[in-house]
Amino acid sequence: MRQKIVAGNWKMNKTLEEAKILTAEVMGMVADEVKGNTSVVLCVPSPYLLPLKNQLGNSSVKIGAQNCSEHDWGAYTGEISALMLKSMEIPYVILGHSERRQYFGEDGKLLAKKIDKALAASLTPIFCCGEPLEIREAGTHEKLVKQQVEEALFHLSTDALKKIVIAYEPVWAIGTGKTATSQQAQDMHAVIRMHLASKYGEQVASEISILYGGSVKADNAQELFSCPDVDGGLVGGASLKSREFVDIVKGMK
Ligand code: 13P
16 A cells, blocks of 8 residues: 655745744644554755754654755755765655756756665655646646656666655646646646556556645645545645644545
8 A cells, every 4th residue: 555645845934943833733733643554744944854853753743855965975065965864864855846946957867866865865755746837738748747757767776766755746836826636636646657657567656655746735635635646745835834734634534
């Protein structure tokens, strides 16, 4: 059975004090909501990783980073390596978010290297893919997303691929309030899974968790999460409010 995951992506938000309060609230409320096969992850700004990880202690809520370098160590001012995350026992890292692709020029070749570094450090990458609006309107969204998956992941061995979590985030749905319909999400998730199956076989593809991201809210989470190929969500804005985020987690039944 595939792992179900609801991950919050806080992006570049919150002071440390606010972050601690949000973490405490989520931790307190989510305890009863986390079912056996569902993981709840908070992907927080880098400076808060360690304090919030310590705050979470043995809680069922896990912590994740939002990016890591393609290098291990060295003269890369401002960067954070997968080995640093490993040394802090951070289990998850988001890679390839559309904001990283758009504002920091990250492409498939670079992301393939980052994926390798994350896996070598025993982190679980949450690999993001998704098309911008013009590509959706041109009708070439499936082709682009398959290409994104191929570029960053298809060099991996079967064992390595099994450690990846994929998040499909249509760029036009991120921060816009315009969620993909559950049919649009299901269709693309099925395309991604079939593409994985074409290279790694159906059994392996059926084991990969594919999350949906893009304006997930408490009032649409349950419908999205009930799609057969949607294994949870990567939540931006709504993860900054504890009640809303926990209500999204509750949508995972
Ligand atoms: P929103 O939920 O704010 O649309 O953001 C989605 C996202 O980018 C999560 O990584």
